Amino acid sequence: MSHNETICVIDDDSSIRWVLDKALGNAGLQVEGFESADSALQAIGKQEPAVIITDIRMPGMDGMALLEHINSHYPDLPVIIMTAHSDLDSVVSAYKGGAFEYLPKPFDV
Incomplete structure (x- = not known):
């Protein structure tokens, strides 16, 4: 499997994917967006990204x-968890589950 410097953004909300694509793209980063964890x-599996940014609550497989x-x-692929439904339990679960970072929505880009 090959590795590249793409940032993988996973969120069922197309507006979040669009905003992150524009913000990270304007910073010179390559972004690939997906509406589901399965996709x-x-x-x-074909090309490992540099980092994953994923929502928690999505249809099908969720972010956790x-x-x-x-x-x-x-195991070496960093995963950043983001959610609009932040609470202490989800923060603790994310970090215990190995999240690199946890971002409550909305956040500044």
């Missing part, structure tokens, strides 16, 4: 299940 995992999968299959 992202297919792409990650994705975090667990990534940590077991790609």
Whole structure:
């Protein structure tokens, strides 16, 4: 499997994907957006990104299940968790699950 410097953004909200694509793209970073964890995992299996930014609450596989999968299959791949539904339990779960960072929405880009 090859590795590149792409940032993988996973969120079922297209406006969040768009904003992060524009903000990170304007900073000179390459972004690939996905509306589901399943579609992202297919792409990650072909080409590992530099980092993953994922929402927690999504249809199908949620961000916490994705975090667990990534940590077991790609232990050196940093995962940033973001959510609009932040509470202490989700913060603790994310960090205990191996999240690199936790971002409550909304956040400044």
